[in-house]
Amino acid sequence: MTETNGSIIEGRTGPWEIVLGLEVHAQVVSNAKLFSGAATEFGAEPNTQVSLVDAAMPGMLPVINDVCVEQAVKTGLGLKAQINKRSVFDRKNYFYADLPAGYQISQYLQPIVGEGTIILDLPDGRTREVGITRLHLEQDAGKSLHDQHPTKTYVDLNRCGVALMEIVSEPDMRSAEEAAAYLRKLRSILRYLGTCDGNMEQGSLRCDVNVSVRRPGEPYGTRCEIKNVNSIRFVSQAIEYEARRQVELLEEGGTVVQETRLFDSGRGVTRSMRSKEHAHDYRYFPDPDLLPLEFDDAYIERIRATMPELPDAKKARFIADYGLSAYDAGVLVAEQETAAYYEALVEGEGGKTRDPKMAANWVIGELFGALNRAGRTIQDSPVSSAELGGLLDLIADDTISGRIAKDVFADMVETGKPAGEIVEAKGLRQVTDSGAIDSMIDEVLSRNADKVAEYKAGKDKLFGFFVGQVMKATGGKANPKLLNERLREKLQ
Amino acid sequence: MSLDKATVAHIATLARIKIPDSDLEHLAGELSQILGWIEQLGEVDTTGVEPMTGVVQMDLPRRADVVTDGNIRDKVLANAPEPAHGFFTVPKVVE
Amino acid sequence: MAALTDLTMAAALDALSKGEFSARELTEAHIAAVEAARPLNAFITETPDRALAMAEASDTRRRNGEASPMEGLPIAIKDLFCTEGVLTTAGSHILDGFTPPYESTVTTNLWRAGAVMLGKVNMDEFAMGSSNMTSYYGKVENPWRRKGNNRPLVPGGSSGGSATAVAARVALGATGTDTGGSIRQPAAFCGIVGLKPTYGRCSRWGIVAFASSLDQAGPMTRTVRDAAIMLGAMAGHDPKDSTSVNRPVPDYKAALTGDIRGLKVGIPTEYRVDGMPAEIERLWAQGIEWLKAAGAEPVEISLPHTKYALPTYYIIAPAEASSNLARYDGVRFGLREPGDSLDAMYEATRAAGFGTEVKRRVLIGTYVLSAGYYDAYYLKAQRLRSLIARDFTQAFEDVDVILTPSTPNTAFAAGEKMDDPVAMYLNDVFTVPVNLAGLPGISVPAGLSEDGLPLGLQLIGRAFDEETVLKVGEVLETAANFTARPGHQSA
Incomplete structure (x- = not known):
């Protein structure tokens, strides 16, 4: 048996290093599809969100959606990446039931976004930089349902043609923890930008993980690609399993075969996808139905002007302006809504400010705990930032003690009443005489x-x-x- | 370039066209003849020449992000060989 | 007055506007001609009921003073254009029963211009061929015969049904598509006018794709003036086609001034190919003389990469076709052959659904795009394409239009060239470079061969300068005074 210790696996024959690269498919937030006017909404009746273009009827032609291009550029800017003012759409040719044209329109040699970086916030407060290789736009495929009929597969093309951004990282990650931090950070940036809703359950964010192992300091080993791992927890599990599998294989004198593997979340294992073993030769070539996608610096600057403050900048500001620890700041900026709640709490109403550290402790401690227990998000928090502010003000002016405040807060969550009312009604005003x-x-x-x-x-x-x-x-x-x-x- | 039977069989698989073994030999000869003729392009020095994908000299037109299509399932499925319950169907795929 | 089916579009419009006959009468005459011409096998689908309904609607519009530029003119549509509610086959078994729930942009434009649809005409399967012999729906006969010989001849291809229908006086005009010569070569073989517009002039939306970077729809008519009328109706910007060019459609008829004085006509040295029959050489020389007599100035030019155009085309077109034809997979429309797995179904369907020439080109296209060969074939061909296009750009710095023969030979008999695919490909030697460069080209009937078959001359223009091509074409037409009629005609 082997032990995993952070980034190093202690094998029987010595230490091994895990090397990880992620390919994330992020569904672009848009009303219509990448090359057709059909809707992108999730969960519609089968084949109702399909245009004749999506169904690849003879003679149908693609026309690109402006907003999808903007979203890709915006995401590229958010990843501090090179924006390519000229990119090319290629056809990736392969046959599959849910790929009606027999090719996917994608970008191969000339993607819209080139190299960038992303900064991981690790649980111990450390940060680590991971390289982004590229981001390109492509079409999603439809959905095959294999369990509806004993001898047939059913095909629904609703997803077919929805815009995806494929975001490829450098093989810069060394542990499941870093991979998870990468996904969390990427999702956070996408959600801040409003370019992807980040919903892994609905498949808006899907992840393929490239896993290899090597002796520390040696060249990269042969990698396996684990397809479509649909939660951050599963990504960690899949990596842990796959890295151990490779180490054990190598230590027994075997070799890792480059292949596509599937994560079986029920059993917590990865297995070879034999159906994908068909010798693939995608025969990429520029799509002659489209022209190169070109724009100028002014276009990029117009998009840059619409960018919100992103998590890294916000975190730095929280540390500098509010004196927060890196860890607290990281937690508060992970979701834009949390950061907004926190800022509203600190900044108060009518120029009144509140103690930022106390506010941070209340949000991360009491509020998160209450939301967790209630299974709610901060957007539908039972206690608004103004209401929580009212409670903090009662602590600040010595009306109640911090300990009593926790009881008052529990009451606020329960009843929705303002803090002052609860304090008065229950006679909780502290004795200061x-x-x-x-x-x-x-x-x-x-x-x-x-x-x-x-x-x-x-x-x-x-x-x-x-x-x-x-x-x-x-x-x-x-x-x-x-x-x-x-x-x-x-x-x- | 002379294509052998195995190569023809491989590209036929990529193109998903069933070719009976008995036809491979003949087809390999024919395709080799065509490719042999095509290879005269090798005479031309194309160093530094930009590849040309299309002739249209303009910006790629972009559409507004507005839902203008869909909700035409009857049309989408009208020509399908074996539709069922609003789906297209194919022989069962085992993944 | 001439038989209704022997009129030009221009004459028919004139007579319709004077009330000499109705669109219904004109259409009835053509429906009868369609029936009489059935032995030629020009039509895959006849639509007489629709034609009559459209003609009646046209008569109503004319009575209401709403006549459009092609009001009441019966035409045939190549079966590559999707027509709503009417079987569309692309000449292939694989589109069995396919009835599009949509109408191509070009045909929509034609109906809006008042034209009347007689039916869908035969063609080489997926527009791949130069003889109309690759159609699943059988070969089409050229209405012409060699002098003293009744052996059926091919009409050329791929728009063979269109050319036959127009030459045989079955339709006043027909739509064609031209990827490597598929309008101009059959027009030349059948003694009619065929115009391939500039790439991007007519929308490709709703036309079954063969090679997307080369395909272009155009008119096939009996006169240059008719081609101008019909192109005006077909052309125009279409936001549904990303390669459709947004520029105004001129009044092409207005360009037909007959005045070509001072115009420089390029004569490309490289089009004097080995083995070209002397009579074609002579016709070309005659064409130069005609234009000179009309005041134009012939200029010897060089298009040095001409000989590489065909092999370049036979990489690019099959490569694009191999991808464009992947959608014919038995899942959403057309033929499905049973198979016990998805791949088995695909392979059986495509084996049964595609004919020999289509399979050959899909395989070539698959091969030249495959790993390890892309650079040597596809990328090389794209670079050659740049050089071929550049040849034209440079030539057009010195000349206004280029004159060449349309084809290196006349119509041949079925079976004469079938054994050697490369020999068949050579039919398009003069037409293919024009597609690679995306330029407009017209074939005008200019004379008869010694054995009595039509010969065409081709004019090539600058991008979007269809006006000059048409203007010079009409001067050639007038000088040639091509009045010969094919043996089979409805009149």
């Missing part, structure tokens, strides 16, 4: 004279005990800072 606190301290100390003696003899730990007793007596409402001050004085 030093006279009242003094008298409660006196009472506690007099009841526990023996402990006071022990404390004074040097048992410092008992301070916490006295705090707890006073808190208990006030129903948790004593202002903790004041309580500490008074208690320390009285025990002197």
Whole structure:
């Protein structure tokens, strides 16, 4: 058996390094398909979102969708990539039931976007740069349903012709964790840009993983391509399995065969796809129904002007302006909606600002926890940023303590009522009257004279005990800072 | 370039055209003859000459991102050999 | 007055506008001619009912003062154009029963111009051929015979049914398509006018594709003026075709001034090919004299890469065809042969559905695009194409139009050239370079061979200069005064 330890697999015969490259197919957000006027919506009745062009009827011709081009350029800019002002659409020729024309219109030698980079935010707060090889536009295929009939495969062409961006990375990743971070970051950028909704369950984002192993420092080994792994968790599982399979094979004196493999999520294994073993020869050539796609710098600049602040820039700003840790900033910017919620919370209303660190802790801790439990997203959070802000204001002005605030928050999630109302209704306003606190301290100390003696003899730990007793007596409402001050004085 | 039977069989598979074994020999001869004739292009030095895909000198026209088509399933399936329940059908594919 | 079927389009329009006869009468005469000409096998599908309905609608429009440029003219449509609700076969078994739920842009334009559809005419399968003998629907006979010999001759191809229908006085005109000469060569063989417009002038939307970078639709008529009328109706920008050029369609008739004084006519040295019959050489020389007499100036020019045009074409066209024809797979339309797996179904369907020549070209095309051969064949051919196009560009710096023979031979008998595919390909030696360069070209009947068969001369123009091609074509036509009639004609 072999052990995986980060990027290194300790085999029986020594260490192995995993080398990973990802090919992601991201469905472009557009109303109509790449080369036809049929709709792209998910989940329609079979073959209702199909034009005669999509069905490759004789004599039908493609005309490119302007917005799909813009989306590809925008994504290229988001990946800090080379935008190619001249690109070419090629035909990739192969026969399959859900490929009506017998070719897919794609881009082969001259893609619309060239080399770029993406910065991974790793769980320990480290970052790592991964190269993007290229991004090109292509058509999606239709869908084959193999389980509807004992002897027939059914074909639905609704997806056929929907625009995809194929985004290819360099083989720069060295662990399943990095691959997962890559996918998360790529999805985050795509969603910020609004160029892909990133939904892996519906197949808007699909991932093929190229896996190979090598001895550290040696040239790349033979790779296997694992097709269509449809969740980030499965990507990790598939990589772990496939890397171990290759190491074991090599250590037994075998060789890795370059092939396409399928991840079986039920069994957690990869297996050879024999149906794809057919000698493929795609016979790419420029599509004579189209002309080269050309645009000028002004076109690129017009698109650049519409770009939102992207996660990396936002993260840097959160660190600089709000003094957040890299980890907290990374978590908050991963989704644009989270970042927007957080910023609204910090910036408050009418020029009022709130403590950014406290706000971050509340969003990442309490709010995320509540959303998780409720299975909701931040867009339909039961507590709005203004409402959560109201709660933080009550902490800030000493109306309630942080601990009480957590109970109030739970109540807000439950009832949807504003924080102030809950505090008033339940009488949770903290005791800030030093006279009242003094008298409660006196009472506690007099009841526990023996402990006071022990404390004074040097048992410092008992301070916490006295705090707890006073808190208990006030129903948790004593202002903790004041309580500490008074208690320390009285025990002197 | 002279094509052998195996090569003809391979390209026939790529093109998904069933060719009976008995025809391969003849076809290999015919295709070799055509390719032999084509190879006179080798006489021309084309170093530095740009390949030409098409003759039209203009920008690729682009359409607006508007749904203008679809919802014509009857038309799409009208000529299909064996449609079923709104789908095209083919012999079962085992993946 | 001449028989209704012997009229030119121009004369028929004139008579219709004067009320000498109705579109219905004109159409009835042509329907009768279609029936009488059945032995020629020009039609795959006759549509007499539709023709009559269209003619009646045309008469109504004319009565309402809404006559369009081709109002009431009965024409034939090459079976490569998709016609809504009418069987469209491309001359192939694989499109068995295919009835398009859509209408090609070019035919839509023609119907909008008032034309009347007589039916769909025969052609080489998928437009691949120069004899109309590769059609699944049988060969078409040329209405012409050699003097003193009744052996049937081919009409040329691939638009053989179109050429026969027009020459035999069965239709006033017909649509053709031209990928390597498929309008001009059959026009020459049948003694009619055939015009291949500039690539991008007529929309390709709804025309079954053969080789997308070369295919272009055009008119086949009995006179140059008719070609001008019909091109005006067919041409125009189509946003559904990304290669359709957005520029105004001129009034081509207005270009027919007869005045070619001072025009420079290029005579390409390289078109004097080995083995070309002396009578074709003589006709060409005669053509030069006619144009000179009309005030034009012949200029010797060189198109140095001419001899490489055919082999270049026989890489590019099959390569594109191999991909364009992949959609004929038995899944969504046409023929399906059973198979116990998807691939077995594909292979059986395509083996049964495609004829010999189509298979040959699909295999050649597949081969020249395949891994390891792409650079040597396809890329090489694309570079040659650049050189061939450049030859023309340079020539047109010095001349306004180029004059050549249309074909290196006259119509031949079925079976005369069938054993050697390369010999058959040589039919297109004078027409193919024009497609590679995307230029307009016209074949005008200019004389008869010694054995009594039509001979054509070709004029090649600058891109989108159909006007000059038509103008010079009409001068040639007038000088040649081609009045011979084929043996078989409906009149």
